[in-house]
Amino acid sequence: MSTASVSAASSVLLPTYARAPIALERGEGAWAITADGTRYLDFGAGIAVNSLGHAHPHLVEALTAQAQRIWHTSNLYTMPEGEKLARRLCEATFAERVFFTNSGAEANECAIKMARKYHAAKGHPERYRIVTFEGAFHGRTLATIAAGGQQKYIDGFGPKVDGFDQVPFDDETALKAAIGPETAALMIEPIQGEGGLRSVPVRVLKQLRELCDEHGLMLIFDEIQTGVGRTGKFFAYEHYGVAPDIMSIAKGIGGGFPMGACLATEAAASGMTLGTHGTTFGGNPLAMAVGNAVLDIILAPGFLDQVQKTALRLRQSLAQLKDHHPDVIEEIRGEGLMLGLKLKTLNTDFVAQARAAGLLVVAAGDDVVRLLPPLIIGESEVAEAVARLDKAAGAVGAELARPAAE
Ligand SMILES: *Cc1c(COP(=O)(O)O)cnc(C)c1O
Secondary structure, eight states: OOGGGOOGGGOOSOSOSOOOSOOEEEEEBTEEEETTOOEEEESSHHHHTOTTOBSOHHHHHHHHHHHHHOSOOOTTSOOHHHHHHHHHHHHTSSOSEEEEESSHHHHHHHHHHHHHHHHHHTTOTTOOEEEEETTOOOOSSHHHHHHHOOHHHHTTSSSOOSOEEEEOTTOHHHHHHHOOTTEEEEEEOSEETTTTSEEOOHHHHHHHHHHHHHHTOEEEEEOTTTTTTTTSSSSGGGGTTOOOSEEEEOGGGGTTSOOEEEEEOTTTTTTOOTTSOOOSSTTOHHHHHHHHHHHHHHTSTTHHHHHHHHHHHHHHHHHHHHHHOTTTEEEEEEETTEEEEEESSOHHHHHHHHHHTTEEOEEETTTEEEEOOOTTOOHHHHHHHHHHHHHHHHHHHHHHHSOOOO
8 A cells, every 4th residue: 555545544543633635755945745746835844843944965964974873872871962962052042051852842841840940949849830821832741731721632631730820822910910939930932833823022021031030930932933043033032132041942953853952041950950850862863963964054154144034025925915815814923934824714724725736834723824934945935835825815715705505
């Protein structure tokens, strides 16, 4: 049986995903190609993961060279590639300490544990609660679904992990009321990804920093989706002049190789002493080789300037697209190459129509379509994507205009 003929009905995978009926077999830059040669312009990038597109020669070279040396050693031994990547991450950010993980949720688990341990090590184990924000997404482990606070992810999995207090997105009074003697940290995505590309106003981010300073709290930024060049800066917090104490990263840092990291100031990490945390795979040499290769490109002079230029062009084209399809598109949202089309209808049809037009995009919330192209796209990919979005919007608009079936 060819991979393309595996249907949902015959699959033995847990049916937790509504998978599109295409199997992507190979990729070249911003293009993903099925076994029968159908080419898709990939503006989903594996949900903001393939930051440098598919089969980038520098990443392929780094991974295959490492694969011929050694694959895995565990954290029982010194890892030069990991030391190097951690140092580079610190030099390019607010951070002074790094812990490598395999995924975003694990990076957040580390961030949550670190914030709690910070207070416990100072003699305040009662300060373990973390304030999070409505619409958040922090992962699918038991703690991170509690942090995200979305009932549909929490229901049926036993008692919700204690210690998370959720407040509305932009509500100063509720936020202040949620901070108490047991609060350890505030945790937020600077731009909500899964929640629908909602940007936290700069004024709110600045206020979070002030509140953390005033109450001795840790400020945790979840930059798993916004990070590693996605918004046109290395990390989104650089746009706002507000630095966190702890930051989780993943997705784009591996360029497609599964990895994540928790970054922190030395003070924030001070409770994470010998034996307090661990991982078998985190910091694996293959991941570290790819992570270093991703940074070679993203931190090269001029790369992020180019991302910003491309993003501006895409955004301008999307504004025109919105004007052409006022019946379908309500608003353009987001920052850099993390953009969203807020629709006047559900997003599932739009994603399918875009795919039919040869463009891969990702749904967010109920009515937002995310564009998360590889950061390496140029003018031609922007023009091609907008032409395909125009087709998709036209098809969705035609559906909307049809009188409802009797
Ligand atoms: C994807 C994502 C996560 C979870 O990452 P996984 O690698 O799926 O565990 C957490 N937070 C944000 C903001 C994300 O976008």
